[in-house]
Ligand SMILES: Cc1ncc(C[n+]2csc(CCOP(=O)(O)OP(=O)(O)O)c2C)c(N)n1
């Protein structure tokens with residue numbers, strides 16, 4: 049715990065890191081011609097705060113037993129994880145250009161057997177929170193101070209298993225667990241409220257025994273404060289409910305349902321890089 | 327951990343020669359392993375009394391997690407525990423473990439090749455009175471098809487103990503199929519279970535019967551009945567359904583040119599299919615599959631159900647004779 053408390057967040061630097069993450073995301077997606085743009089960009093600020101502020105981890109020792117764990121339950125947002133792993137020094141940056149290509153460890157959805165730094169394979173929505181619970185229980189048994197972070201999509205929380213896991217984390221009072229929900233209001237077939245309403249979100253998690261924090265998922269100061277508050281909170285798991293914009297950072301992708309699983313073409317990439325200040 | 331002092335090493339028997347249910351041998355062995363190895367953790371989904379994990383739960387409460395009636399979450403949580411170096415054993419009834427949580431087993435456990443042991447009880451018809459909803463007849467099929475999964479079907483208490491020990495020592499996902507009913511002991515004292523190895527009681531000239539689970543003692547009985555009619559039958563225990571002991575299967579097929587497989591499972595995609603898949607490419611001989619014929623089970627006393635569905639020594643004898651005439 050001490051290590052985290054000593055750290056103070058350099059918000060400007062984190063914002064710059066998030067910008068770099070977004071640049072890597074749009075570039076790798078444009079190059080690959082296949083992958084998920086919107087949900088990678090909406091999560092970029094949270095993932096930046098985790099990898100470059102909150103989590104204790106070692107790129108040169110990915111299996112360090114005391115590392116904090118990150119589970120990308122919404123596995124289709126793999127590009128945001130790959131960008132973070134590249135910038136943090138886990139993987140060779142040149143790999144990013146081969147995303148989704150035969151033989152490349154950067155699979156369409158994260159594969160732990162193929163890529164160091166990925167804790168567990170994901171891609172089938174709804175499964176990550178149970179895994180995170182298991183890790184949290186195991187760390188607690190070992191009296192290891194490490195923490196577990198699990199990022200879910202809002203559409204993903206329509207899966208029944210999420211609520212089984214929410215119940216378990218509440219029951220076992222997993223305060224070494226922090227879940228984050230990327231509330232970008234969109235899924236594949238449209239707006240969550242039209243496809244399958246998930247509101248009221250905070251009340252649901254509270255009813256399952258969670259401490260909830262509601263934030264703007266693009267305000268770095270708020271993200272950092274929420275992660276610190278989650279770590280300080282005892283007796284219950286915390287869920288950070290982050291209001292976000294799908295495709296955040298590039299105007300032509302923002303809040304566009306069609307940019308869920310579509311990659312930028314040449315012109316769109318040019319616009320994106322310009323808007324991202326590259 | 328305090329538990330270490332409190333929990334006296336279990337003085338269980340090795341179950342050799344004992345008439346017990348495989349689930350009972352599982353529960354006892356798990357408790358025994360728990361005392362030896364702190365990495366062992368156990369999960370259940372509100373059936374710990376039936377799966378016999380309750381024994382472990384009582385001895386090591388801090389290493390036992392009841393996940394409620396939520397099999398998908400149980401399997402995922404077991405996966406997470408394995409990621410911290412624990413050796414999780416997750417138990418419930420076979421139909422729920424392999425059916426309800428199949429995709430979690432595929433995506434999370436097998437794709438990441440995690441060290442999770444899925445030990446399911448109440449497999450097959452011998453569930454009895456609870457009927458078709460609770461009688462898993464497809465679980466071997468569901469588990470066998472998953473890349474990297476090991477599938478083991480022990481036949482008596484003595485073998486179960488060894489299987490559970492081997493599963494704990496093995497690094498990777500393992501499915502162990504256990505039963506509710508008491509079963510006769512049939513493996514000899516010198517028997518040593520090994521993943522990937524079958525065990526030939528003998529190799530027959532006329533037919534070789536490859537059996538698993540409760541069908542093994544029946545196969546041994548059928549062998550004696552056949553001997554009285556001058557038919558030389560061999561009997562092979564193939565507890566390791568996956569990986570299959572191909573060498574032994576081939577040897578048996580070459581010796582008799584006729585194989586009969588026996589399982590308390592659907593004849594589709596179980597042991598019989600595993601044997602047929604292999605032999606069709608290496609040594610195509612006549613194969614007859616004894617099992618449940620693509621249908622659901624039903625309620626009734628276990629022994630009567632076995633007769634009703636043709637899982638008896640007499641049915642094996644009849645099948646061997648029909649095959650011999652066809653050969
Ligand atoms: C179990 C499962 N069902 C369906 C899919 C296909 N799928 C991929 S992404 C997605 C929508 C996800 O929406 P959300 O969780 O809101 O993610 P985000 O908006 O952050 O991209 C769907 C249905 C899947 N990957 N897994």
Ligand SMILES: [Mg+2]
Nearest residue numbers: 202203232234
């Ligand atoms: Mg969404």
